[in-house]
Amino acid sequence: MTQMDTTTDTTTGAPTDTTADPTTAASGGGEGSDGLLAPVPDEDGAPFFAYAARGELRVQCCADCGEPRFPPRPCCPHCQSFDCLWKKLSGRGRIWSYVLPHPPLLPAYAAQAPYNVVLVELADAPRIRLVGNLVAARDAALNSVPPERIRIGAPVKAAFHATEGGLTVVRWLLERP
Amino acid sequence: MGATETTRTTAGAIAGAGATLKDATAIAGIGQTPFAKRLPESEKTLACRAILAALDDAGIAPSEVDAFASYTMEETDEVEVAKAIGAGDVTFFSKVGYGGGGSCATVAHLAAAIATGQASVGVAWRSRKRGSGPRPWTNTRAQLPTPAQWTRPYGLLRPADEIGLLARRYMHEYGATRDHFFNVALACRNRANQNPAAIMYDRPLTREMYMTARWISEPLCLFDNCLETDGALACVVVSAERARDCRQRPVYVHSAAQGLPAQHHGMVNYWNDDPLTGPSWTAARQLWKTADFGPQDVDVAQIYDAFTPLIPLSLEGYGFCARGEGAAFTEGGALEIGGRLPLNTGGGGLSEAYVHGFNLITEGVRQLRGTGTAQVPGAETCLVTAGEGVPTSALLLRS
Numbered sequence: 203m204t205q206m207d208t209t210t211d212t213t214t215g216a217p218t219d220t221t222a223d224p225t226t227a228a229s230g231g232g233e234g235s236d237g238l239l240a241p242v243p244d245e246d247g248a249p250f251f252a253y254a255a256r257g258e259l260r261v262q263c264c265a266d267c268g269e270p271r272f273p274p275r276p277c278c279p280h281c282q283s284f285d286c287l288w289k290k291l292s293g294r295g296r297i298w299s300y301v302l303p304h305p306p307l308l309p310a311y312a313a314q315a316p317y318n319v320v321l322v323e324l325a326d327a328p329r330i331r332l333v334g335n336l337v338a339a340r341d342a343a344l345n346s347v348p349p350e351r352i353r354i355g356a357p358v359k360a361a362f363h364a365t366e367g368g369l370t371v372v373r374w375l376l377e378r379p
Numbered sequence: 380m381g382a383t384e385t386t387r388t389t390a391g392a393i394a395g396a397g398a399t400l401k402d403a404t405a406i407a408g409i410g411q412t413p414f415a416k417r418l419p420e421s422e423k424t425l426a427c428r429a430i431l432a433a434l435d436d437a438g439i440a441p442s443e444v445d446a447f448a449s450y451t452m453e454e455t456d457e458v459e460v461a462k463a464i465g466a467g468d469v470t471f472f473s474k475v476g477y478g479g480g481g482s483c484a485t486v487a488h489l490a491a492a493i494a495t496g497q498a499s500v501g502v503a504w505r506s507r508k509r510g511s512g513p514r515p516w517t518n519t520r521a522q523l524p525t526p527a528q529w530t531r532p533y534g535l536l537r538p539a540d541e542i543g544l545l546a547r548r549y550m551h552e553y554g555a556t557r558d559h560f561f562n563v564a565l566a567c568r569n570r571a572n573q574n575p576a577a578i579m580y581d582r583p584l585t586r587e588m589y590m591t592a593r594w595i596s597e598p599l600c601l602f603d604n605c606l607e608t609d610g611a612l613a614c615v616v617v618s619a620e621r622a623r624d625c626r627q628r629p630v631y632v633h634s635a636a637q638g639l640p641a642q643h644h645g646m647v648n649y650w651n652d653d654p655l656t657g658p659s660w661t662a663a664r665q666l667w668k669t670a671d672f673g674p675q676d677v678d679v680a681q682i683y684d685a686f687t688p689l690i691p692l693s694l695e696g697y698g699f700c701a702r703g704e705g706a707a708f709t710e711g712g713a714l715e716i717g718g719r720l721p722l723n724t725g726g727g728g729l730s731e732a733y734v735h736g737f738n739l740i741t742e743g744v745r746q747l748r749g750t751g752t753a754q755v756p757g758a759e760t761c762l763v764t765a766g767e768g769v770p771t772s773a774l775l776l777r778s
Contacts, residue, residue: 239519241528272650273526279642298649299551301543302597303534308517311534316597319535321544321649331649333530333544344534349597354551371532 237310240367246274249288255370259360260288261327272330293360295322295374298331300352317344318352322374336374337361351376401669403494405622405629406486406776408437408615409741414578414732417511418609425611426455426506427463433613434464438626439500446471446498446616448485450735452478455506471498475637477645479683479728479766480658482736483774487635489616499617505737506611514607530647539604539686541646542768543596546688549655550598555706557598560687561589563722564602564729566714567684571726574752578606579730603687605728612737614744630747633760634670634775638662646768658771659696659764666773667698674698677775678758679746680720681739682767684727689767690714697762697773716753724753739763740774747778 243251246262253260263270264278265285277284302316311317321331338346340361357377364370410432412418412425420428434441444466447457457472471492475481482505489501516537535541549555568584571577584602592600622629638661642651667673674697682693691705699720700708714722725731725742732738743761745751751758758778765772 238534239532241532243528247528273529273644299544299548301535301540301547301599302594303536303540303543304594304596306514307534307536308519311536314534316594317534319533319540319544321548329650329652331654333533333535333647333649335533354548365532 236366237308237313238365239308240365240369241371243369246276250274251369251371253288254362254372255364257362259291259293259372261291261324261330262286263289270327270330272327291324291326294325294377295332295358295360296325297321297336297352297354297356297358298323299354300336302349311344314344316349318347318349320352320358320374322358332372334372334374336376337363338375338379340373340375347376351379398495399669400487400490400494400632400635401671402619402631402633402777404490404616405619405631406614406740406744407617407622407625407627407629408433408435408439409613409744410434410436411576411612411738411741412610414576414608414610414734415510416578416607416609418508422506422508422611423455423459423463425508425609426460426504426613429506429611429613430460430464430502430504433502433615436627437615437617439615439617441465442467443500444502445469446489446492446501448473448475448488448501448503450474450478450481450485450505451476452735453505453507460504469498471501475772477766477770479685479735480769480771482683482740482765482772483635483763484637484765484772486614486616486632486740486774487637487772490632490635493616493618499621501616502613503616504611504613505735507734508609509733510607510609512609526644526647535647537596538646539599540596542686542688543599544649545654545692545768546686547598549688549692549706552655553703553706555688555691557590557600559691559706559709560599560603561586562709562714563684563687563690564589566709567723567727567729567731569715570722570724570753571730574725574731576752577726577731578608579726584730599686599688602729605685605733606730608732608734610732610734612734612741614740628748628778630744631777632774633777634666635773636662636665636669637770637772638665639770643770645770648768655692656702657692657696657767658769659693659767659773662764662771662773663697666775670775672760672775676760677720677762678760679724679743679755680722681724681727681743681761681763682722683736683739683764683771684723684729685733685766687729690722693764693767694720696767697764716755721753721755724751724755736765743774743776747776
């Protein structure tokens with residue numbers, strides 16, 4: 203595992219482990235059979251999903267100055283280096299904000315509405331706030347946590363959910379359910 | 380030194396190192412179609428009607444038009460519009476991106492082109508059947524790649540959801556309440572109730588209606604969201620000198636700016652130090668830097684209102700109050716006629732029509748002509764803004 207932390211192609215930042223080649227592991231996307239949208243990663247974002255498939259939350263960091271950046275992009279806005287690596291994070295964070303969408307929505311989402319969408323500020327990289335869902339278990343429905351349990355500042359931890367579209371997305375569980 | 384060596388051109392602009400847009404150009408004509416949930420004519424036909432109405436308002440022949448500007452989301456292009464209305468040879472055309480963030484920039488681009496001699500008669504327009512046509516967010520094929528890979532799979536599908544996240548945080552940090560958002564919705568609705576062209580002309584809004592309305596994306600309810608409208612609008616930009624010979628009282632483009640802040644991410648601006656400091660802050664710095672007056676001198680404001688929380692955020696960004704005070708600013712009827720800053724005096728996107736903010740430009744012109752349906756007495760200065768939350772633009776207009 204420690205080796206995987208550092209074994210990255212510093213040009214693309216992609217994991218070099220061929221069992222999870224991000225160009226294949228993170229392709230696909232679109233719409234799953236459950237009707238929910240799956241991510242359609244671009245070249246820069248593909249490693250995020252490849253690592254998520256292994257149960258790891260990693261963000262792109264500059265290989266030279268070390269600054270994390272999100273969303274992933276070709277070069278570092280601080281030092282302009284094109285070399286990057288993907289740093290493994292603790293998977294912990296706090297809810298920065300949330301909404302409860304109601305219809306009109308795409309049908310698969312309307313079926314679960316009102317559900318929650320949370321914005322999670324990462325403990326290890328506070329300027330990065332990941333959009334996700336607070337769920338009762340990693341494969342539970344988008345509305346599986348009662349709205350009254352959701353509050354700004356609540357500590358959460360990452361969970362990894364394999365979508366029906368084939369990609370793994372990061373979801374969030376309350377640290378104190 | 381450079382300033383003393385400059386010379387005034389016939390366009391009223393200052394040539395040379397000190398070149399400035401300030402009052403060099405003016406909006407000489409405005410035009411629009413009716414607004415409705417559904418209009419039978421095509422977007423192209425509506426665009427032509429609005430543009431010809433604006434030219435007629437200015438008293439300028441279509442054959443004199445040599446510049447066009449619109450939004451990248453505009454479906455009618457300058458080739459089709461130019462040949463339909465009978466424009467002459469066109470020497471400047473421009474499209475501005477980022478949806479409603481581009482509204483004021485269309486005028487700014489024309490002003491820059493005319494002030495620098497690239498063209499002489501510019502038309503900016505927006506024609507959109509958003510009332511009867513599809514909602515953009517339902518096109519998931521177009522929406523899923525960057526940056527939507529990070530947001531839409533989780534059900535953050537619509538602009539209302541994206542802005543809702545910022546609104547919830549704003550409420551949390553600064554004590555803003557739904558009553559503050561209601562103040563915005565009410566001011567716009569009250570003005571629409573005075574404007575026969577407004578979709579909501581005969582539909583008053585009460586606090587009871589607002590507080591019991593259905594949710595769209597909590598904390599935003601139905602009345603925090605703009606309308607869905609079919610309609611088209613246009614305006615004509617010419618040199619200040621030319622404008623003084625036109626049919627209507629000139630409304631000068633005093634200052635103009637676009638705004639794309641460092642490390643900004645569009646409407647999903649969640650990945651930087653301070654997501655609540657949006658593009659309006661960047662546009663405002665440039666806008667005021669080149670103006671002869673400040674926020675305290677603005678008589679009336681037309682602030683982009685796709686969602687009510689954009690008003691307090693914009694009030695802060697454009698300097699009408701300090702950070703965190705935008706919600707409190709709306710109290711005590713501040714946004715009504717007679718208040719500190721009369722807002723969206725035609726009803727805005729919330730209650731007149733939602734045509735990507737172009738009706739805010741035309742209403743600003745009416746106010747400075749003194750012909751608004753809810754006229755601010757003696758209004759001489761007007762701020763018009765484009766969409767906050769996305770790369771934006773703004774205009775300071777004066778009579």
